[in-house]
Structures are given as C-alpha cells and as structure tokens.
Amino acid sequence: MTNFLETPEGPDWLHDAINSLICGDNVTAPRAHGKTVALVTPQSLYEALAEHLGAQEHIAxxxxxxxxxxxxxxxxxxxxxxxxxHGKAYDLALKALGEPKCEHHPTALHDVAEALIRPHANEYGRARAEEIAHDLAADQAEQQKADAA
Structure with missing residues (x-):
C-alpha cells in the first residue's frame, strides 16, 4: 500500500486529526464492522506536551x-x-511552547500532535480502505438480492 499521507485524502485527514486531538478528541480509525479504534488519545498528547515543555530552555x-x-x-x-x-493567555501559551518547527503549523502544539499522529496514518488508510471495501461488498450483495427478486 502507498503512503496514506501521499494520497489526496491524506493531508486533509492529518490536518483534521491534529485539530481534533488538540481539541481533546481521540484520533480514530474505522473498523469494517462498526466500532472505531483509537490511534492517538488526548492523554498521549498531554504526555508528549509535558516532555516538550520539559525540553524548553526557558521553562523549569x-x-x-x-x-x-x-x-x-x-x-x-x-x-x-x-x-x-483567550487573548493574552493564548500568547503566553505560544511563548511557553516555543516556535513551531514546521512552517505551515500555527503553533508548536501542532508539531507535537503531528508527531504523535503521523506514524498511524497508514494504519488509518488501511482501515479506511477496508471499511470502503466492506461497504462496497455489502452494497453489491444487496444489489444482487434486489436483481434476483
């Protein structure tokens, strides 16, 4: 399978996943039979952020x-x-985090979130492809039943 992030859907998924994680939602992958699986949780973002903050020279x-x-x-x-x-609190949060390493990220928090999510992109891509294939097979089976009737 190709790298999911190199597909047309990949960058949009990564952008949405980063924002969802920052907003406190799990980053999930679909399953063919319904229930989703969490790839990255907000707790892991908090832990990674704690490590990031600990590495900042200006923060004890x-x-x-x-x-x-x-x-x-x-x-x-x-x-x-x-x-x-949040006004000034937002500016102070940005200062605490330091500058983002990726020029297209608005904050260093987006860098931290992307580093957590990126390794799971292909897993999401595979799960999404399986979900689509399952839905297509179900639709075809239903169509064959309708044609036979």
Missing part, C-alpha cells in the same frame, strides 16, 4: 509526577479556543 521542569497533566490540558484548551477567546 515540573517537579511533580502528575498523570492528569492539568497544565498541558490547559494549554491545549487555550490553543484550541484561540486568541479571540
């Missing part, structure tokens, strides 16, 4: 081992809502 590492990551959750919420809602 946190001294506690807090598995709920309230600071990281707050930063994600502020960035998800944007400058219009």
């Amino acid at each position: 590492p946190l001294l506690t081992d807090n598995r709920e990551y309230p600071i990281e959750q707050m930063i994600c919420e502020v960035i998800a809502d944007g400058r219009r809602v």
Whole structure:
C-alpha cells in the first residue's frame, strides 16, 4: 500500500486529526464492522506536551509526577479556543511552547500532535480502505438480492 499521507485524502485527514486531538478528541480509525479504534488519545498528547515543555530552555521542569497533566490540558484548551477567546493567555501559551518547527503549523502544539499522529496514518488508510471495501461488498450483495427478486 502507498503512503496514506501521499494520497489526496491524506493531508486533509492529518490536518483534521491534529485539530481534533488538540481539541481533546481521540484520533480514530474505522473498523469494517462498526466500532472505531483509537490511534492517538488526548492523554498521549498531554504526555508528549509535558516532555516538550520539559525540553524548553526557558521553562523549569515540573517537579511533580502528575498523570492528569492539568497544565498541558490547559494549554491545549487555550490553543484550541484561540486568541479571540483567550487573548493574552493564548500568547503566553505560544511563548511557553516555543516556535513551531514546521512552517505551515500555527503553533508548536501542532508539531507535537503531528508527531504523535503521523506514524498511524497508514494504519488509518488501511482501515479506511477496508471499511470502503466492506461497504462496497455489502452494497453489491444487496444489489444482487434486489436483481434476483
């Protein structure tokens, strides 16, 4: 299978997945028989963000081992809502994160989210292809039943 991110659907999926993850939603892949599977969870974003913040030279590492990551959750919420809602808090969150490494990302949080999601793109692509194939087979079977009747 080709690299899913090189398909026409891939970049749009990655963009939407990054934004969904930042907004607190799981990044999921479909399953042929209904239930989706989580590829990346907000908790993993908070953990990665904690590591990212710890690597920033201008921020002292946190001294506690807090598995709920309230600071990281707050930063994600502020960035998800944007400058219009949070004003100076948004600017401070950006300053805390540092500059984004990818020029097309508005924040370093988008870099962190993409790094978590990108390895799962082909898994999503395969799952999506299986879902489409399953739906097509079901439609064809239904059409054959209708033709036979």
